[in-house]
Amino acid sequence: MYDVSKLVILDRDGVINHDSDNYIKSLEEWIPYPGSIDAIARLSQSGWSVAIATNQSGIARGYYDEGTLASMHEELNRLVAAAGGRIAHIAYCPHGPDEGCDCRKPRPGLLVQIQQALGLRRLSGSWIVGDSLRDLQAGEAMGCRSVLVRTGKGKRTEAKGSGLEQAMIFDDLAAFTDWLLAK
Numbered sequence: 001m002y003d004v005s006k007l008v009i010l011d012r013d014g015v016i017n018h019d020s021d022n023y024i025k026s027l028e029e030w031i032p033y034p035g036s037i038d039a040i041a042r043l044s045q046s047g048w049s050v051a052i053a054t055n056q057s058g059i060a061r062g063y064y065d066e067g068t069l070a071s072m073h074e075e076l077n078r079l080v081a082a083a084g085g086r087i088a089h090i091a092y093c094p095h096g097p098d099e100g101c102d103c104r105k106p107r108p109g110l111l112v113q114i115q116q117a118l119g120l121r122r123l124s125g126s127w128i129v130g131d132s133l134r135d136l137q138a139g140e141a142m143g144c145r146s147v148l149v150r151t152g153k154g155k156r157t158e159a160k161g162s163g164l165e166q167a168m169i170f171d172d173l174a175a176f177t178d179w180l181l182a183k
Contacts, residue, residue: 002049002088002118007126008180009114009139011105012054012092014131014152015173016040016076023058030072032079033151035174041085046181051118052076052090053110053128053138060096069094089117106137111144129176130154133163140166147176 013019016036024030040050058064073090080087091113093103103109115123128139131152139146146167148154158169170176 002120004120004123005125006047007049007051007088007118007120007123008043009051009053009111009123009126009128009144010040010173011128011130011132011135011152012052012076012090014154015129015135015149016052019131019152023061023063024072025058025064026068027071027075030075032076033172033174035172037076037079037083037085039174039177040080040087041083042177042181044080044085048180049088049118050085051088051114052092053105053114053135054090054092055105055110055134056092056094057096057104059094060099066094089114091117106134106141108138108141111138111142115142127180129173132157133160136167137163149173149176 010016013024016032018031043050056069077087091110093110095101095104111123124143126144127147128144129147130136131149131154136146148157148167148169149172151172
């Protein structure tokens with residue numbers, strides 16, 4: 001059984017792995033940040049559940065297909081398991097920004113998918129960790145506590161400064177994990 005007060009929802013690109021303005025289009029381009037896999041494993045080992053909510057519009061744009069995305073997520077799951085952790089659920093939006101879906105962040109549809117997949121009545125009290133304002137907006141719409149990391153687009157997001165009133169800011173996922181596990 002999952003406990004909403006011990007749930008951390010992560011964006012993928014820019015939080016777990018390096019991001020690119022040209023999209024992460026292949027398994028070879030999917031490169032985890034130092035410490036991110038270990039951070040997920042440490043959360044798991046400490047009784048936290050970890051889920052991922054990721055916009056993947058590169059699918060709609062034709063840059064890669066769902067099979068390629070699945071290979072990236074298989075590698076992510078493999079690395080986390082090898083480090084002694086587990087990812088509870090990965091939700092992704094394959095749509096482009098103009099398709100009007102309800103799953104593309106900042107809309108909360110991916111978080112609703114995670115909530116349903118984990119059998120939770122609500123997400124309020126859980127954590128959302130992202131590198132962009134839209135990640136935090138999706139989480140805040142569901143009552144999540146928000147964390148901005150400075151990796152990926154995080155420094156640019158922090159420099160803009162708007163919409164971060166409720167967010168805590170950390171250098172990276174490992175630093176947030178250190179803080180959370182020391183609480």
